[in-house]
Amino acid sequence: MDKKFERKEREKPLTDLGKPTKKNKRPSLDEDNIHEKKNEKE
Secondary structure (H helix, E strand, O other): OHHHHHHHHHHHHHHHHHHHHHHHHHHHHHHHHHHHHHHHHO
16 A cells, blocks of 8 residues: 555656646747747738
8 A cells, every 4th residue: 555655646746747847838839939930921
């Protein structure tokens, strides 16, 4: 039981940290690309 709990606690922060960073990185990168494309068109 203790080992399973330790594993869950270790895996949760990894997934929690991994998902938001990936989600946050994508929108920011997409926004930068959109701004660059808009500036190029104008």
